[in-house]
Amino acid sequence: MNNLLEFALRAAGGMERYNAFSSVSARLHHSGVLWALKQREGVLTDATVTADLKKQVVSHTPFLPSGDHSLFTPGRVALLNAEGAVTETLDEPRASFAGFELNTPWSNTQLAYFAGYTMSTYLRLPFVLAGDGIVTEEIEPWHVDGQPWRRLRATFPDTFATHSKVQTFYFDADGLCRRHDYEVEIQGNNAAARYISDYVAVQGLMMPTRLRIFPRTEDNTSVAEPLIVGVDLSDFRFT
Template sequence: MSRLKDFVIDAHGGLPRWRAFEQVSADLRQGGVLWGLKGQPDTLSHTTVTVGLRNEWALHAPFGAGRRHSRFEPARVALEREDGTLLEELVGPRQSFAGHTLQTPWSDLQLAYFAGCAMWTYLTLPFLLAWPGVETEELEPWPTDSGDWRRLAVRFPRTIATHSTLQTLYFDGDGLLKRHDYNVEIAGNTPGAHLVSDYIEVSGIRFPTRRRIYARQPDDSFSTEPLVVSIDLSNIRLS
């Protein structure tokens, strides 16, 4: 168990190098059918995301029209002006999704919460596996046309806001993350298969720049239609 976790963290650049930084930012383009289903087709189609590496927080700027940005933390999400003036906030945001299904529209603050916890999770993996309270267990390999992928079942503590308590990560022979499975609890436990590719190296850390998310079936297979979410990252920088 620990050997695979350590192997994949080292493959992405290693904890000592990762811990030399406090945040990561990237230019972000997003597409897919999810945003229209939620009544937010263009709000975050082209923006910049910044996430913390030592605490869980995320910013999206701009956040739609009006020169706003979002500020996400697990217990609070807010929309602010460029100068930091508070426009609106939601305390205890996860509770606001009670009873939601995949088709339930999101308010701006709910979108900010989802996008914040999602991108924080994506940009901090696999280093997030070393956080206190995160538990991992190696599963049987997953066969692919390019060889078997090793898998980790991950259990997140309640102190971390993420898609679901239980998630599964798939790694290729080089230890690079290739797929990420979870259920989106705040959208009716919708199951997703999240494929990652097109790695680049930034300051010694390896990041995938292309992400495609599809509906996952009970046997963990998936179809590439419809494309639920597309995420393309560029200009990644650590500081």
């Protein structure tokens, strides 16, 4: 494990504290242009998300206008009703996005796949970067308002469902993750920068409550419009 990752893990509360829990849940509110582009506006605007902390298993509820909830794993996504009966499934979901672009509509199970893999990473940062098969290296810093943000480049294994195989994470002087760059492979490899802020302490761990995702340009800067996705998180609970 490199020094920057160790620094980030300590800043977020420490691996020992993180390993004391098995899951995290939060209330989320979505905004941004993505949902209308995907013809899924309102489906997950306000929901509860629960993520397993040890493996990629995530649930969102409700899936409006139904009362269904999702169950995401990298190899299969299902929607289930209140009684636990499966109403819809999608096996090998990654393959279903072949040829998709930013404005290609999604089905509900494809939405569940995207929402599942994103929150599996977002809610577990930076601890997820210490997982098996994920290779990290520190690269040159990026300066913001004259201050250096240290950068960690992560290469994910093929078995890990995420935006792209190679991603970059930016950490401030306190060791908190402030920016996250990637390409969204399932919608034409569009480049994005996710800004992370408004951290709160939750049961000994630091969690961000505000996520804002913008297009990223070739010179590694982001543009202020459009807001692709906004995520506001609250009511965290670790168990």
